[in-house]
Amino acid sequence: MIIDFHTHTFPDALAPRAVAGMAAAADMMPYSDGAAGGLLSSMARAGVDAAVLAPVVTKPSQTGDINRTAEAVNAAFRGRGLLSLGGIHPDTEDPERVLEDLAARGFPGVKLHPLFQGVPIDDERNIRLVARAAALDLIVLIHAGFDPNYPGLDYAAPRRLLRLLERVPHRKIILAHMAGFADWGEARALWGAPCYIDTAVALGPWRRRNGELSPATPLDSAGFVEAVRRHGVDRVLFGSDSPWSDQSEALSAVRASGLTDSELSAVLGGNGARLLGWEG
Numbered sequence: 001m002i003i004d005f006h007t008h009t010f011p012d013a014l015a016p017r018a019v020a021g022m023a024a025a026a027d028m029m030p031y032s033d034g035a036a037g038g039l040l041s042s043m044a045r046a047g048v049d050a051a052v053l054a055p056v057v058t059k060p061s062q063t064g065d066i067n068r069t070a071e072a073v074n075a076a077f078r079g080r081g082l083l084s085l086g087g088i089h090p091d092t093e094d095p096e097r098v099l100e101d102l103a104a105r106g107f108p109g110v111k112l113h114p115l116f117q118g119v120p121i122d123d124e125r126n127i128r129l130v131a132r133a134a135a136l137d138l139i140v141l142i143h144a145g146f147d148p149n150y151p152g153l154d155y156a157a158p159r160r161l162l163r164l165l166e167r168v169p170h171r172k173i174i175l176a177h178m179a180g181f182a183d184w185g186e187a188r189a190l191w192g193a194p195c196y197i198d199t200a201v202a203l204g205p206w207r208r209r210n211g212e213l214s215p216a217t218p219l220d221s222a223g224f225v226e227a228v229r230r231h232g233v234d235r236v237l238f239g240s241d242s243p244w245s246d247q248s249e250a251l252s253a254v255r256a257s258g259l260t261d262s263e264l265s266a267v268l269g270g271n272g273a274r275l276l277g278w279e280g
């Protein structure tokens, strides 16, 4: 089973504008229309069986709407390949109650994006939120390192993530982008930390809107394999960040990296299935 643990979609009515706006702001080329239908056809082409959606709440007032949309996606696609995390913002009103509600409604976890949300990951608000999620056994997927929308802003810098992990030990934290996106010098300190990491846009380049390769440097195959083994192959999850990379290209890059067959089956689906409780 192939699980893509890091994807994004938007409601059908908003997708064209949302994807165009984000593509322009970050100068990144989108590889699908950003709607659920576009992701499903990308999955069919790539041979991806299931995708985890990671909604980002950029304004606290959007929390309720985003979670109603996410719940509708989960109801519509249960057993048909799409599973959405919930959305939360550190300034959401009564965030602890919202987390309890998400857990009660069967959401597997939440996504945090310190740069889009404007709150450093080691800020007390985020620490409290992650601690509550940990107590509820929720997955917490966190954007890690550089973000092309906010070059120079360090809110998800590896050293801040290390501080979070020290304050809140929680094995269901996932640091996206191999814990650094492009900050490999610092990210290295997180490889081996007691959390998951995902492979989104960390291996194989992403493209500018005009099709040129971006100057941010992903890991090469040898660096990727080294990172997976240093971190622990049982805690690495395949992710594409679709629509911001192509799922087929992302899969091919991982398959061609030099991991063994058993390492590949863990990274591409086994670990994700275990984390979601889909095993056995």
Ligand SMILES: [Zn+2]
Residues within 6 Å of the ligand: 006, 007, 008, 054, 241
């Ligand atoms: Zn993402």
